[in-house]
Amino acid sequence: MKKILYPLLIILSLCSCSNTNDSSITNHTNKEKPITGIDPIFNEELGYYNMSPSALKISDSEMYVYYTRNENIYTENSDSIAVRHATLVDNKWNYSDFKTILRLPNDENAWDSKYICSPDVIKGIFSYNGKTYNYLMAYAGSIVSGRMNSQIGFAVSNSPDGEFIRVGNEPIITYDSSSHSASGLKRYKGVQEPSLVSYNKKGKIQLFYSYYATYNASYCVEMDCSNLNSIVKGGAMVNQISGLFDETTNTHLYSADWA
Numbered sequence: 001m002k003k004i005l006y007p008l009l010i011i012l013s014l015c016s017c018s019n020t021n022d023s024s025i026t027n028h029t030n031k032e033k034p035i036t037g038i039d040p041i042f043n044e045e046l047g048y049y050n051m052s053p054s055a056l057k058i059s060d061s062e063m064y065v066y067y068t069r070n071e072n073i074y075t076e077n078s079d080s081i082a083v084r085h086a087t088l089v090d091n092k093w094n095y096s097d098f099k100t101i102l103r104l105p106n107d108e109n110a111w112d113s114k115y116i117c118s119p120d121v122i123k124g125i126f127s128y129n130g131k132t133y134n135y136l137m138a139y140a141g142s143i144v145s146g147r148m149n150s151q152i153g154f155a156v157s158n159s160p161d162g163e164f165i166r167v168g169n170e171p172i173i174t175y176d177s178s179s180h181s182a183s184g185l186k187r188y189k190g191v192q193e194p195s196l197v198s199y200n201k202k203g204k205i206q207l208f209y210s211y212y213a214t215y216n217a218s219y220c221v222e223m224d225c226s227n228l229n230s231i232v233k234g235g236a237m238v239n240q241i242s243g244l245f246d247e248t249t250n251t252h253l254y255s256a257d258w259a
Contacts, residue, residue, distance in 0.1 A: 031045065031046050032045065032046070041065070041086075041095065042065075042084060042095040047073035050069055051068040051069075052117050052119070053065055053066065053067040056121050056160055058160070060088070061088040063086050063093075064083050064085055064086070064121070064161060065083065065095070066083050067081075067083075068080070068118065068119070069081075069100075071100065071103065077145070078104070079104060079116045079117060080100045080103050081101055081102035081103075081119045081137070082100050082101065083098070083099050083101050083160070084097070085099075101163055102119070102164045102166075103116075104116060109143070110169070111143055111151060111153070112139075112141025112142065112143070112151075112153060113143050114141075114142050114143050115147050115150075116141045117147065117150075118140045118192055118194060119137050119138070119139045120137065120138050120139070120194050120196050121136065121137045121160065121196070122135070122136055122196040122197070122198045123160075123198070124198050124201060124202050124203055124225075125203055126156055126203055126225055126226065127229070128156050128165075128167055128227075128228040129229065133156035134158050134159075135157045135158065136154060136196065136225060137156070137157070138152055138172070138207060139152070139155065139194065140190075140193065140194060141153055148187045148188065148189060148190065149187060150175065150191060151171035151174050152172055152173035152191050152192075152194050152207075152209055153167065153168075153171045153172055154166075154167035154225075154228065155167060168228075172207075172231070173191050173194075175211075175213075188212050190211075191211050192209065192210050192212065193210040193256075193257075195209070196208075197258055202226065203224060203225045203226030204222075205222075206220055206221070208220045208258045209221075210254040211254070212254070216254045217239075217252040218239040218253045218254040218256055219237060220236070220239055221237070222234040238252075241253045
């Protein structure tokens, strides 16, 4: 089990295109987005957003990059989780075409029916409904539009780029907006940006996540996910900012990825 965890700073290049009713949008298909500033790690067509990436390194020359992508061109409310396989050749990463591995559920009453975002994947040994899986994904989702009051759920697969299966019908980390007064704000970002760490390479994990409400913070929960039908969870521990230099007035740590 790791005793010290180091926050990793990840530079994200996010690109989004606005909705439009212009019938000419079909003419933009297969046109690459313009590059501004830092080059993107892969090219995407106009009309598609690529958000909240995370990487799973397989070896020094192979990795998978997970991210949120809209399934329908120029449509913001059509989230999916996508992945691209990358191989290092002549000191350059080459990316495959995207593959969709998790979609919005068909049930409009599901807790993650409006959006899914911020995937993070680790390798281990996880049992679910009598089957063994090698990859566990944590992701944020919400039934509320605008990516508000989000919660965190799990999904599993036997391949890093295979179709992922949701674990249960309820979120693993919940957010309760009713804890705020009726006269105050009830729409916050909730719990987002999950980051998974495996500390025995099997089923025992640490789940880090950001909590956005009246005050923003980052928490960690230790879990035994060996049997995903009966997850053993510890208490949520706040991640202290002690030891980190910050020139802003923030007193809490959030929006971090952990390893």
